[in-house]
Amino acid sequence: MTNNNENIIEVNNLTIAFGSFKAVDGISFDVKKGEIFGFLGANGAGKTTTIRTICGILNPSSGTVKVNGKDVSSSTAVLKPFISYMSQKFTLYPDLTIKENIYFAGSLYNMSKNKIEQRAKEIFKFINLESDTDSLVKNLPGGIKQMIALGATLLHDPEIVFLDEPTAGTSPSTREDFWKLIKLLAQNGKTIFVTTHYMDEAEYCNRIVLMERGKIIAFDTPENLKKTFFPRAPKQLVFKQPKQAEVRQEFYKEKIGVLAVFGNDLRVEVEDEEKFEILQKKYKDVFETNESAPTLEDVFLKALRQKGGPE
Numbered sequence: 001m002t003n004n005n006e007n008i009i010e011v012n013n014l015t016i017a018f019g020s021f022k023a024v025d026g027i028s029f030d031v032k033k034g035e036i037f038g039f040l041g042a043n044g045a046g047k048t049t050t051i052r053t054i055c056g057i058l059n060p061s062s063g064t065v066k067v068n069g070k071d072v073s074s075s076t077a078v079l080k081p082f083i084s085y086m087s088q089k090f091t092l093y094p095d096l097t098i099k100e101n102i103y104f105a106g107s108l109y110n111m112s113k114n115k116i117e118q119r120a121k122e123i124f125k126f127i128n129l130e131s132d133t134d135s136l137v138k139n140l141p142g143g144i145k146q147m148i149a150l151g152a153t154l155l156h157d158p159e160i161v162f163l164d165e166p167t168a169g170t171s172p173s174t175r176e177d178f179w180k181l182i183k184l185l186a187q188n189g190k191t192i193f194v195t196t197h198y199m200d201e202a203e204y205c206n207r208i209v210l211m212e213r214g215k216i217i218a219f220d221t222p223e224n225l226k227k228t229f230f231p232r233a234p235k236q237l238v239f240k241q242p243k244q245a246e247v248r249q250e251f252y253k254e255k256i257g258v259l260a261v262f263g264n265d266l267r268v269e270v271e272d273e274e275k276f277e278i279l280q281k282k283y284k285d286v287f288e289t290n291e292s293a294p295t296l297e298d299v300f301l302k303a304l305r306q307k308g309g310p311e
């Protein structure tokens with residue numbers, strides 16, 4: 001991230017209702033210029049609705065959204081060249097070639113033919129495109145399609161790039177390549193607003209918002225979230241005997257929080273070490289205990305359980 005504290009997006013008490021249903025319910029956050037901003041939450045949490053509102057596609061029911069200091073509801077035309085949105089659904093036109101898709105994307109921004117040609121060259125280089133640009137998109141592997149969709153999103157050189165689950169369903173190597181480009185864009189001062197379901201990707205974000213049913217339940221850097229939600233490191237219990245159900249019952253009684261179950265292993269949060277040690281002795285032949293640093297997944301599970309965010 002560039003060293004910049006300037007707010008490029010400011011969302012203030014935003015509510016978006018469909019009839020009586022609030023898809024987004026009074027959320028506030030800011031995004032800094034040059035930041036990789038992660039927007040996370042389960043399906044239906046309100047992420048896409050928020051993005052669509054910041055992009056000026058939907059109007060707020062109440063609250064305000066400012067992009068580059070301007071209210072989006074009244075400045076859609078001014079902001080259009082400034083932002084770009086790679087939605088979950090739109091990728092590319094399969095019956096057009098790579099080049100035709102890119103030209104089409106440029107025409108939507110009234111770019112001249114020369115400008116599109118010049119930018120297309122830069123973009124193909126940036127995404128390391130090796131395919132023939134006259135290939136039909138429908139004949140390309142999914143990972144390459146996704147890279148070209150990113151290329152089309154970047155063609156008019158926007159300052160803010162919204163990426164709605166850009167790597168969903170792609171291979172680990174495509175995800176890795178994709179994130180190299182995202183980081184490079186941020187290093188060049190672009191602001192990236194990204195939604196993802198992958199926790200390893202959330203780690204790459206400078207700051208993260210976690211949404212649940214239209215509300216923000218956590219908002220901070222990955223490091224601070226881990227510190228806030230886990231002042232003590234969780235423990236990973238590796239089972240040597242198939243007695244997990246029995247142990248879980250005891251933990252439940254003693255209020256030792258089970259964060260997650262990984263096959264035979266349990267991940268737990270211990271607030272009362274004495275109680276835990278008693279159980280550890282009792283079950284010394286049943287499980288081994290390892291300390292392990294909190295992960296973002298731990299944070300999210302805990303935040304979801306608390307639903308109101310950290311105390």
Ligand SMILES: Nc1ncnc2c1ncn2[C@@H]1O[C@H](COP(=O)(O)OP(=O)(O)OP(=O)(O)O)[C@@H](O)[C@H]1O
Binds near residue numbers: 041042043048050
């Ligand atoms: N136009 C609409 N009319 C009515 N309800 C809507 C509309 N758009 C979205 N919703 C509802 O608003 C809620 C939030 O949807 P949204 O697409 O923003 O969630 P999301 O967090 O982006 O989830 P996903 O990861 O599945 O895209 C959902 O319950 C959805 O069904």
